[in-house]
Each structure stands twice: as C-alpha cells, then as structure tokens.
Amino acid sequence: MSELSRPARAYLYVVWSVAALLLVGLLHWLPPSQPVIWLISWLAGYALADFFEVNFETNGNRIGMTLAEAFTIFLVPTAGVAAIYIIAASTLIVEITRRRPWHKALFNLASRTITTAIMVGIYTLIHEPGVATFSTPREICAFIAIALGFYISSTLLVGTVVALASNTPVQSIYRDSYQLVQWIHLLTLPIGALMAAHWNSNFWMLVFDLLILLIAQRSFVMVAQLHEESHRRQQLADERERLLKELQAHQEELIRTSKLSALGTFASGIAHEFNNLLTAIQGQAQIGIVTNDLDEMHESLDLIVKACRRGSSITKGLLTFARQRETQQVMCQLGELIDDTLKMIEYDFEKEHIQIVRHLSAVPPTLCDPGQMVQVFLNMLTNARDAMHELGGGTITLSMHHDSESIFITFADTGSGMPSELQQQIFQPFITTKGNKGTGLGLAICYGIIESHGGTISVTSSLGQGTTMLIRIPLVERHEPAIRLSQHDASRIAAATPHEPARI
Numbered sequence: 469m470s471e472l473s474r475p476a477r478a479y480l481y482v483v484w485s486v487a488a489l490l491l492v493g494l495l496h497w498l499p500p501s502q503p504v505i506w507l508i509s510w511l512a513g514y515a516l517a518d519f520f521e522v523n524f525e526t527n528g529n530r531i532g533m534t535l536a537e538a539f540t541i542f543l544v545p546t547a548g549v550a551a552i553y554i555i556a557a558s559t560l561i562v563e564i565t566r567r568r569p570w571h572k573a574l575f576n577l578a579s580r581t582i583t584t585a586i587m588v589g590i591y592t593l594i595h596e597p598g599v600a601t602f603s604t605p606r607e608i609c610a611f612i613a614i615a616l617g618f619y620i621s622s623t624l625l626v627g628t629v630v631a632l633a634s635n636t637p638v639q640s641i642y643r644d645s646y647q648l649v650q651w652i653h654l655l656t657l658p659i660g661a662l663m664a665a666h667w668n669s670n671f672w673m674l675v676f677d678l679l680i681l682l683i684a685q686r687s688f689v690m691v692a693q694l695h696e697e698s699h700r701r702q703q704l705a706d707e708r709e710r711l712l713k714e715l716q717a718h719q720e721e722l723i724r725t726s727k728l729s730a731l732g733t734f735a736s737g738i739a740h741e742f743n744n745l746l747t748a749i750q751g752q753a754q755i756g757i758v759t760n761d762l763d764e765m766h767e768s769l770d771l772i773v774k775a776c777r778r779g780s781s782i783t784k785g786l787l788t789f790a791r792q793r794e795t796q797q798v799m800c801q802l803g804e805l806i807d808d809t810l811k812m813i814e815y816d817f818e819k820e821h822i823q824i825v826r827h828l829s830a831v832p833p834t835l836c837d838p839g840q841m842v843q844v845f846l847n848m849l850t851n852a853r854d855a856m857h858e859l860g861g862g863t864i865t866l867s868m869h870h871d872s873e874s875i876f877i878t879f880a881d882t883g884s885g886m887p888s889e890l891q892q893q894i895f896q897p898f899i900t901t902k903g904n905k906g907t908g909l910g911l912a913i914c915y916g917i918i919e920s921h922g923g924t925i926s927v928t929s930s931l932g933q934g935t936t937m938l939i940r941i942p943l944v945e946r947h948e949p950a951i952r953l954s955q956h957d958a959s960r961i962a963a964a965t966p967h968e969p970a971r972i
Contacts, residue, residue, distance in 0.1 A: 541663075544664075555584050845877075923941040
C-alpha cells in the first residue's frame with residue numbers, strides 16, 4: 469500500500485467507501501429469504517469458478533480466464549440483489565485462500581461489488597417482468613446490457629487504479645484494456661445466460677450447462693498450453709536465429725583469418741623471393757660499379773632490369789592474391805604459375821627435408837585467374853608439407869599433362885594420409901586434419917576456385933600411405949573476333965596499299 473502514489477491511495481479509499489455503502493445500503497433491498505441450500509451452492513460455485521483461474525501470455529500481455537463471469541451473468545437475474553453479497557463473500561474467500569496483499573484483496577472485493585450492483589440495476593430497469601429469463605427480445609437486450617455493464621465498469625475501475633499507480637495516461641490504459649478482450653472471454657457469457665434461463669424453465673438442463681462449463685474450463689487450459697507452446701517455439705526460433713547470426717559471424721571471421729594466414733604464407737615466400745632478387749641486384753650493381761668493361765657493365769644492367777621486372781610480377785601476383793584489385797581471367801601457362809609458386813617455397817621446403825619431384829609436361833595455355841590458381845597451388849603444396857611435418861620430411865610428386873579437353877595436375881605426397889570417412893568431407897568448410905592448427909577453410913576455398921573455373925578437384929588417400937590431389941582444369945581458348953570485309957572494301961584496301969616500301 470505504501471508504494472502506491474497518493475492519488476492511487478485516495479482512489480482506493482473512494483472505491484472501498486462506495487462498496488461499503490452499497491453493501492450496507494442494499495440490505496433492505498434483499499429479496500425474501502432464499503433456501504439456504506441454494507445460497508451455499510451459488511457461493512461455492514462462484515468461489516470454485518473464480519479460484520481455478522487459467523493465465524497465459526499473448527502479445528506481451530497477461531490474460532486470465534475463469535468461469536466466474538458465467539456465474540456472474542447467472543446470479544444477476546436469478547438472485548437479484550443477493551448476487552452482490554454472494555459474489556462479495558466468494559471473492560473474499562478466494563482472496564484469503566490466495567493470500568494476496570490485503571489492499572489488493574479489498575480492491576477486488578470492492579470492484580466486484582460495485583460492478584455487480586451496476587449489473588443488477590441495469591437488469592432491474594430493462595428486464596420484462598413475468599417472462600422467463602432471457603427468453604424475449606427485451607430480455608436479450610437486458611443480457612447484452614448487463615454484459616456490457618460488466619466489462620465497461622470492471623475495466624474502468626481496474627484501469628483507473630493502474631493508471632494512477634503507474635503515472636500512465638488513463639486513456640491509453642483503457643484502450644489497452646479493451647484491446648485485451650478476446651473471444652475466449654465471451655465464451656462464458658452465453659453459458660451463464662443459458663444457466664439463468666434453465667433455472668426457471670427446465671432446472672435439469674443445468675446439468676448440461678455445467679458440463680459445458682467444465683468443457684470451457686478444459687478449453688481454457690488447452691488455449692493456455694497452446695499459447696505457452698507457441699511462446700516457447702518463438703523463443704527457440706529467436707534463439708536459433710541468434711545462434712545462426714553468431715555462426716555466420718564466426719564463419720566470416722574464420723574466412724578472414726584463413727585468408728590472412730594464406731596471405732602470410734604467400735608473403736613469406738614473396739619475402740624470400742625478394743631477398744634473392746635484392747641479392748642478385750646488389751651483386752650485379754657492385755659488378756657494374758667496379759668494372760671498366762662496357763659490355764660487362766651492360767650485361768649487369770640487363771640482369772638488374774630483369775630482376776626488377778621479376779619483382780614487379782611478384783607484386784602484381786600478391787595484389788591479385790590479396791584481392792586489392794579485381795581479378796581477371798587471362799590466358800595463362802599453368803606450368804609457369806607452378807614454377808613461380810615453387811620458387812617461392814622451395815627454400816623453406818628444403819629446410820624441412822621435403823623434396824619436390826616434377827613431372828610437368830608442356831600444356832597449352834588456358835583461360836584462368838592467375839592469382840587464384842597460385843592460391844590453389846600454394847594450398848596444395850603447404851597441405852602436403854604439413855602432412856609430412858611429423859614424419860621429418862618426404863617427397864611431393866607434382867605432375868601435369870593434358871588431353872584434348874582438360875589439363876590434369878596431380879599433387880602426391882608421402883605424408884600420413886587420412887581415413888576414408890574424412891575424404892568425403894574434406895572439401896567442406898571447417899573440416900581439417902590439422903587439429904587446432906588448421907581452420908578447415910583452405911581446401912574449401914580451393915574447391916570453390918576450381919569449381920568457378922569449371923574444373924574439379926578430388927582426393928585419394930590411405931592412412932600411412934600419403935595423399936594424392938587431382939585437379940582438372942578445362943582447356944579454354946580465347947578466340948579473337950574475326951573481321952569480315954566485303955569484296956569492295958578489300959579491293960579499296962589493296963589499292964591503297966603501296967607496292968614500294970615507304971619511309972617514315
């Protein structure tokens with residue numbers, strides 16, 4: 469009570485006072501004494517209906533469903549003013565049983581007292597004396613009026629205290645409260661009307677009405693379970709979406725890490741190659757400085773120029789590999805790309821006692837992306853090196869040949885090999901044979917590159933007998949468009965062509 473604002477407390481005092489005045493002032497309006505058995509039955513029925521409340525959450529709002537509304541509609545025309553006292557006493561019993569805070573229990577009792585008094589007053593003014601309950605058009609209007617009076621008055625009473633306690637505009641509270649009225653709330657109102665109609669006309673039909681009420685209670689439970697299951701599924705869907713986004717973020721991070729790792733390996737080879745170039749340039753420059761022979765000086769300068777061109781070529785390859793510029797497919801000699809890759813890594817491989825055996829046949833040039841192909845070759849060679857690392861060295865046999873349609877490149881190592889079940893998954897992302905040292909993305913990237921070139925990549929391996937990677941790349945030729953000339957144009961060009969050599 470103390471946590472409520474001053475206006476909210478004042479409002480509670482007013483509601484309690486009005487309810488107390490109604491309970492005291494309507495005592496002389498009580499009808500003649502009713503049979504005690506009916507009074508006890510009505511009180512027990514309302515208390516049981518109010519106690520077994522079913523709650524569920526929908527659209528972020530908490531909704532409670534009980535059968536008390538049906539008994540309210542039943543008691544208003546059946547018990548008259550006595551319904552006010554029956555509902556007040558039942559509410560007090562339920563609130564004590566639930567052990568709610570005293571001010572909330574008193575407010576619920578007071579609000580139901582006022583609401584029931586309004587309903588009784590509305591029915592007294594509208595109903596048609598001397599006819600069966602809810603059996604004529606006027607009685608139907610009376611039912612609609614007390615149902616509207618029930619929802620409007622209860623919403624106003626509860627909404628006002630909520631607005632005052634939360635410092636929220638009253639209009640928004642009313643609007644939200646009326647929007648919470650679901651079809652399920654309206655289910656019990658007609659049942660209560662049937663009970664009131666059968667009470668005076670056909671008492672034993674109440675048995676069927678009570679059965680319908682029990683079915684309605686079970687439907688409330690099923691609706692609550694369905695909403696709870698739907699809420700749980702929505703939470704699982706949200707959790708799956710969150711995990712999927714996290715997985716995608718981790719995948720992107722791993723891909724970036726793999727690219728940086730591959731770029732580091734590539735750059736290491738480039739650094740070694742540049743070191744050799746700089747050594748050659750420095751040696752030739754020193755020779756050119758100390759020699760007096762003009763031919764020897766020219767030869768040194770020529771070698772320096774070739775070394776610089778080689779360095780420029782390596783830089784362009786590095787930029788392509790790092791994707792700092794758009795890649796382009798051009799006519800390439802794959803043998804030259806393999807030679808360039810081997811030059812970058814041979815020195816490191818020699819230190820690890822790995823011998824590279826070449827069986828490279830001459831093949832025609834084909835259309836491909838040189839940077840991506842170097843990336844594939846580098847991945848194949850480094851994977852083979854890693855497979856032989858624990859063995860202290862080994863041999864990589866690199867062969868290449870072609871037929872009329874494709875070029876075949878084979879990388880065979882004498883490493884530890886891999887089991888057959890892993891061979892089916894080796895080209896999938898995040899599948900690695902290197903444990904924590906590998907990202908599982910190298911072969912997946914290679915597979916995508918070869919596939920984008922219209923080729924295939926396959927693996928053959930046995931534990932303890934090494935691994936063989938076979939790459940097939942289609943032979944693609946670039947055809948320049950032919951220029952067709954008419955006979956007249958050909959004659960004009962021939963006539964304009966000088967027969968004697970000209971001087972420029």
